[in-house]
Amino acid sequence: MKLEGKVVVAQGGGPTAVINQSLVGVVLESRKFQQITKVYGAVNGVAGIINEDFVDLTQETTNNLEQVARTPSSALLSTRDKPDEKYCKEIFNVLKAHDVRYFFYIGGNDSADTVRIVNENAKKSDYEFRAIHIPKTIDNDLVLNDHTPGYGSAARFVAQAFMGANLDNRALPGIYIGVVMGRHAGFLTAAAALAQKYPDDGPHLIYLPERAFDLDRFLMDVKEVYNKYGRCVVAVSEGIQDENGTPIITKLKENIEKDAHGNVQLSGTGALGDLLADQVKTKLNISRVRSDTLGYLQRSFMGCVSDIDQYEAREVGEKAAQYAIWYNVDGSITIQRTGFYSVNYELRKLEEIAGKTKVMPDEFINAAGNNVTDAFKFYARPLVGSGFPAAHRIRAPKAPKILHNLRERACE
Amino acid sequence: MKLEGKVVVAQGGGPTAVINQSLVGVVLESRKFQQITKVYGAVNGVAGIINEDFVDLTQETTNNLEQVARTPSSALLSTRDKPDEKYCKEIFNVLKAHDVRYFFYIGGNDSADTVRIVNENAKKSDYEFRAIHIPKTIDNDLVLNDHTPGYGSAARFVAQAFMGANLDNRALPGIYIGVVMGRHAGFLTAAAALAQKYPDDGPHLIYLPERAFDLDRFLMDVKEVYNKYGRCVVAVSEGIQDENGTPIITKLKENIEKDAHGNVQLSGTGALGDLLADQVKTKLNISRVRSDTLGYLQRSFMGCVSDIDQYEAREVGEKAAQYAIWYNVDGSITIQRTGFYSVNYELRKLEEIAGKTKVMPDEFINAAGNNVTDAFKFYARPLVGSGFPAAHRIRAPKAPKILHNLRERACE
Numbered sequence: 001m002k003l004e005g006k007v008v009v010a011q012g013g014g015p016t017a018v019i020n021q022s023l024v025g026v027v028l029e030s031r032k033f034q035q036i037t038k039v040y041g042a043v044n045g046v047a048g049i050i051n052e053d054f055v056d057l058t059q060e061t062t063n064n065l066e067q068v069a070r071t072p073s074s075a076l077l078s079t080r081d082k083p084d085e086k087y088c089k090e091i092f093n094v095l096k097a098h099d100v101r102y103f104f105y106i107g108g109n110d111s112a113d114t115v116r117i118v119n120e121n122a123k124k125s126d127y128e129f130r131a132i133h134i135p136k137t138i139d140n141d142l143v144l145n146d147h148t149p150g151y152g153s154a155a156r157f158v159a160q161a162f163m164g165a166n167l168d169n170r171a172l173p174g175i176y177i178g179v180v181m182g183r184h185a186g187f188l189t190a191a192a193a194l195a196q197k198y199p200d201d202g203p204h205l206i207y208l209p210e211r212a213f214d215l216d217r218f219l220m221d222v223k224e225v226y227n228k229y230g231r232c233v234v235a236v237s238e239g240i241q242d243e244n245g246t247p248i249i250t251k252l253k254e255n256i257e258k259d260a261h262g263n264v265q266l267s268g269t270g271a272l273g274d275l276l277a278d279q280v281k282t283k284l285n286i287s288r289v290r291s292d293t294l295g296y297l298q299r300s301f302m303g304c305v306s307d308i309d310q311y312e313a314r315e316v317g318e319k320a321a322q323y324a325i326w327y328n329v330d331g332s333i334t335i336q337r338t339g340f341y342s343v344n345y346e347l348r349k350l351e352e353i354a355g356k357t358k359v360m361p362d363e364f365i366n367a368a369g370n371n372v373t374d375a376f377k378f379y380a381r382p383l384v385g386s387g388f389p390a391a392h393r394i395r396a397p398k399a400p401k402i403l404h405n406l407r408e409r410a411c412e
Numbered sequence: 413m414k415l416e417g418k419v420v421v422a423q424g425g426g427p428t429a430v431i432n433q434s435l436v437g438v439v440l441e442s443r444k445f446q447q448i449t450k451v452y453g454a455v456n457g458v459a460g461i462i463n464e465d466f467v468d469l470t471q472e473t474t475n476n477l478e479q480v481a482r483t484p485s486s487a488l489l490s491t492r493d494k495p496d497e498k499y500c501k502e503i504f505n506v507l508k509a510h511d512v513r514y515f516f517y518i519g520g521n522d523s524a525d526t527v528r529i530v531n532e533n534a535k536k537s538d539y540e541f542r543a544i545h546i547p548k549t550i551d552n553d554l555v556l557n558d559h560t561p562g563y564g565s566a567a568r569f570v571a572q573a574f575m576g577a578n579l580d581n582r583a584l585p586g587i588y589i590g591v592v593m594g595r596h597a598g599f600l601t602a603a604a605a606l607a608q609k610y611p612d613d614g615p616h617l618i619y620l621p622e623r624a625f626d627l628d629r630f631l632m633d634v635k636e637v638y639n640k641y642g643r644c645v646v647a648v649s650e651g652i653q654d655e656n657g658t659p660i661i662t663k664l665k666e667n668i669e670k671d672a673h674g675n676v677q678l679s680g681t682g683a684l685g686d687l688l689a690d691q692v693k694t695k696l697n698i699s700r701v702r703s704d705t706l707g708y709l710q711r712s713f714m715g716c717v718s719d720i721d722q723y724e725a726r727e728v729g730e731k732a733a734q735y736a737i738w739y740n741v742d743g744s745i746t747i748q749r750t751g752f753y754s755v756n757y758e759l760r761k762l763e764e765i766a767g768k769t770k771v772m773p774d775e776f777i778n779a780a781g782n783n784v785t786d787a788f789k790f791y792a793r794p795l796v797g798s799g800f801p802a803a804h805r806i807r808a809p810k811a812p813k814i815l816h817n818l819r820e821r822a823c824e
Contacts, residue, residue, distance in 0.1 A: 270682010
């Protein structure tokens, strides 16, 4: 028997360049089913559900939805609320009051946990209800997924940023330190490696949260590269930690802000990059040292997106609607790689994904812990999509000197 | 009579996304003339001339030159050297020794001055010599030019960055401060305004070096916007100064680095953004305050370019070669606007451009000094080129509340 009722879709956590593709995938696919009475969007994620702040997406034009799909950041707006049991019960009460039978939440592992608890409330109440978590995170840190929607586009931005930074640094040599988002997983920072084309191209060094960061070792690494190339481009994850797991950023900055989850603020400040730059300046005595913190552009820059990422983000939304409405099952949509390059989508149990974090596997990190391997590049390259740009160099031969040769001859 | 000899082309100062278009314009156009015996590129700008570090671009393939033209940053590498009289004399000696009769220098107003002095040396020596300055700067601060090559692409990057930052800030509200390059001229920071589409879109406030920056006034402005929209996106020029002309960044940071020109280091650090964010946090007591410093991505990001900027950068290179080789005259190429949108190129005297700085005209800045006018937007919009992206919003109607209405009725 077909389960008749409303759909609610919401977006949670940090925005991505393709999170609206998933939203539009859910909406367009849900609207095809006769048993769906309305498709609601919750404004500001789960907070919007609590406040019954819904928009009726049944009345949105397909044309505008397609435009929204190509717009970065969460079109339904987002929230940093991390619902506890009580909050989830309230979510369920609202959904039930509105005769919502299908709940789709697009987000990371915290969002998967919210979906899980809301679903448990439905079961306890014997309320027929389908709940699906749709993956989204630029951090690429969801378990059981080959990768996550949002990562490919952010990775492309980071790669293109380092491609340009490397060219800039080559023209005006010195040390360049680029700080990349990523609290526990280094996937996004690692994507900087996709910028390399020629053997002397940066980033020459890549530091990830998966390996303990040692300041002296870092300085030695930079010095070695600088001695070799006369310049050095470094990619650093904002989440780098010392051997005790203490974030490096806390070592210098007082009054560090903490969020509702107790995490220290890593993004939205240039402090880590400035600290490392100061260390290189003072301890290695190199004059031209620059740091950039790539910041929020990584997840929301307008006009740098991976087409592969777009397609997949759309499809996880579509598949979510199909699983819930057609097959009448709950779970979390995952992406499985089936070829070079092809994927399939599988539904996994919510409790298998919820609250868990994936980090870079050892085979993606070099032995010295200061760069990535070719295995990582092979893994990540398809995800940044087609039309990936490449830098080109002048290859003309050197012209003969005249005055210097005359001077040399005069000295003989 | 045709002046036979070599061409030398060089690139100086900070790279741009289209500086190689000008280089390739010079090379391809010069190679068409029979009297040109060789086309040399000086590696590392004027420093490469002193060191006779030339590559023979006569032997470069046209195909590779076209690829290089689309690559950001200076393909011949650059220099921060600011030649004095003695340095310029040495440049001239090298050029003469190599039978160079045509010298093209792509750069800002300092580079124009170098061209001027080298040319004076040639005149004093009765050496037949043509010298042309080709404009380039993301700062858009060359006098007698409607705008400069490099600005349009950098402006596009800044606009797209703020477009995304505004969407992100709308999804997760708070204060966002984006710091943009520009020491004396605010044109690039002003380009953030091109990100606005809907009336409540950011940037809501724009601070330029052309107006004295007052911290208390800034905080009042931010508070006003925050009270109105529950969020605020701010664009700030790195070069903002107090009423005495002291850069705001020097007010907080000790041991400020100065370059060979005596300028304090503004770029390659997140210090200014962090200072302003701290002020907002502590004095306005707003919790979610983030700052990004757009950094070197503004001038070298791979894959964000204005086609208009590309065409014009190519043409100023071509025109330079035509003026010098065909018409046998010296000067600085300038861009004149002749329609909406069309341009023409005029040759002006080197001394009219050299060492001078253009800033934003008053009509481009609002009376309060915290935003730009429509006149600026009308001026800048064509420069960012075609295919400029636009953000789209959900326009679906609100759905009726159920529980909240029940609660209200229960309270009656």
